[in-house]
Amino acid sequence: MNKTVEVLPDQPALIARALELILSKLETAIEQRGRFTIALSGGSTPKPLYEAMPTAGYAGANQKLPWDKIHIFWGDERYVPADHPDSNELMARRAWLDRVDIPAANIHPVPTLEANPELAAAKYEQQLKEFFNSSGVEFPSLDVVLLGMGDDAHTASLFPHTEALKVSDRLVTVGNKDANPRITFTYPFINSARSVIFVVAGANKRPALAQVFAPVADDFTYPSRLIQPQGELWWLLDAAAGLELQH
Numbered sequence: 001m002n003k004t005v006e007v008l009p010d011q012p013a014l015i016a017r018a019l020e021l022i023l024s025k026l027e028t029a030i031e032q033r034g035r036f037t038i039a040l041s042g043g044s045t046p047k048p049l050y051e052a053m054p055t056a057g058y059a060g061a062n063q064k065l066p067w068d069k070i071h072i073f074w075g076d077e078r079y080v081p082a083d084h085p086d087s088n089e090l091m092a093r094r095a096w097l098d099r100v101d102i103p104a105a106n107i108h109p110v111p112t113l114e115a116n117p118e119l120a121a122a123k124y125e126q127q128l129k130e131f132f133n134s135s136g137v138e139f140p141s142l143d144v145v146l147l148g149m150g151d152d153a154h155t156a157s158l159f160p161h162t163e164a165l166k167v168s169d170r171l172v173t174v175g176n177k178d179a180n181p182r183i184t185f186t187y188p189f190i191n192s193a194r195s196v197i198f199v200v201a202g203a204n205k206r207p208a209l210a211q212v213f214a215p216v217a218d219d220f221t222y223p224s225r226l227i228q229p230q231g232e233l234w235w236l237l238d239a240a241a242g243l244e245l246q247h
Helices: 011-033 047-055 088-095 117-131 187-191 203-212 239-245
Strands: 002-008 036-040 070-074 076-078 144-147 172-177 180-185 195-200 232-238
Touching: 002 011, 002 239, 011 036, 011 047, 011 144, 011 195, 011 232, 047 088, 070 088, 076 088, 117 172, 117 180, 180 187, 203 239, 232 239
Parallel strands: 002 232, 036 070, 036 144, 144 195, 195 232
Antiparallel strands: 076 180, 172 180
């Protein structure tokens, strides 16, 4: 694992750096494999990042992004309809996807209208396996998994001391937040990514970050510690979040 921690002066600088990094990964992926796959996160922090994507330049120029080669997934989703105010999909569509000419077939939302969350998780896993033509033991690798972190150190919908943290043989499982089900990537699937990028802002995240970065702490109490990808791990923090990690 190649781990990089960057502390940016403020939230605009944090978002600008995240955008720069994602565009770099996009360019490399399309050069090497002809397409770019990214799993989005929810929450308020990445919204300005998504809002910046429609006007982002490609290959360091003003060239439009090759939307037909970009595939969008979600690392987790609340178990609500896609038009619900709490939907991560809805937020990303309004901020970004509805504003660009990306083919509908390139958007791969989490199904949330199944009879139960377990069926939805199984269906999304099957969609992922079919997309990546994956049937074997090895998990497929997304180019980028974008993550946030809560002040309880959860990431995606991997919450402290929940059953989802024990799932290691599937790509997708059911998370749980205050008895509300969510659909989430498992931590081993996240760890199979070529690049995992945390984007974290706010002083309220400092206590959790201290535990996530501590030499010894309980993974099931601080789930973000479980994210140890085979590829690159990027922690992008604003100054308020990363103050105590600056050296």
